[in-house]
Amino acid sequence: MxxxxxxxxxxxxxxxxxxxxxxxxxxxxxxxxxxxxxxxxxxxxxxxxxxxxxxxxxxxxGPIADGPGVAPFTLAHNVATPEEVDAALATARAAGADPVHPAAAREWGGYSGYFADPDGYRWEVAYNPGPIGSKVLP
CATH class of the missing domain: 3.10.180.10 (2,3-Dihydroxybiphenyl 1,2-Dioxygenase, domain 1)
Structure with a gap:
């Protein structure tokens, strides 16, 4: 596979x-x-x-398990700069997203924040300056 x-x-x-x-x-x-x-x-x-x-x-x-809390995963949209993180989060908020967590500097060296779509799925918008971060950018 x-x-x-x-x-x-x-x-x-x-x-x-x-x-x-x-x-x-x-x-x-x-x-x-x-x-x-x-x-x-x-x-x-x-x-x-x-x-x-x-x-x-x-x-x-099959049946969806419902309960309190959020789904135990996130989706991520990585960008090339911290400024692009802020811009993407602003776009999501303007679209009606729940702004779950504002962007902040992270202990792993990047900068990210979260929003939730209409069903509560969590999206991380992240700038990751490390080698793995560049692998996911267009």
Whole structure:
């Protein structure tokens, strides 16, 4: 099996709200839109973010475990400078994102902050000055 991820799929409560957030709010381009079912957005070379209506997700994958707290993972959008972190977080806030944590200098040497999309999925916007950081930039 090749070492790669092809899709990141998020089950969403309101597909129209998620489409509006990512497409209209963040300005991302939708690659496939099946109303009431799924919205797919190319987010990198050979990587697609799939926003799947919760009912359709559960029908194929199985019941979603609900409970207090947040999902135990984050999505990340890395940028080349701390200023780009601030700009991306401002764009997300303007799109209606919950500004979970403001950007701050991190003990690992970078600068990052977090926002939540309409379903509460946490996105980190990060500047990582280390060697791994440059691997994920376009």
């Amino acid at each position: 090749d070492q790669r991820i092809s899709f990141v799929t998020l089950a969403v409560a309101d597909l129209d709200a998620s489409r509006a957030f990512y497409r209209d709010g963040l300005g991302w381009t939708v690659a496939l839109d099946v109303p009431g079912d799924v919205v797919m957005i190319e987010v990198g070379a050979h990587v697609v973010l799939s926003l799947w209506a919760r009912a359709a997700f559960e029908a194929e994958v």
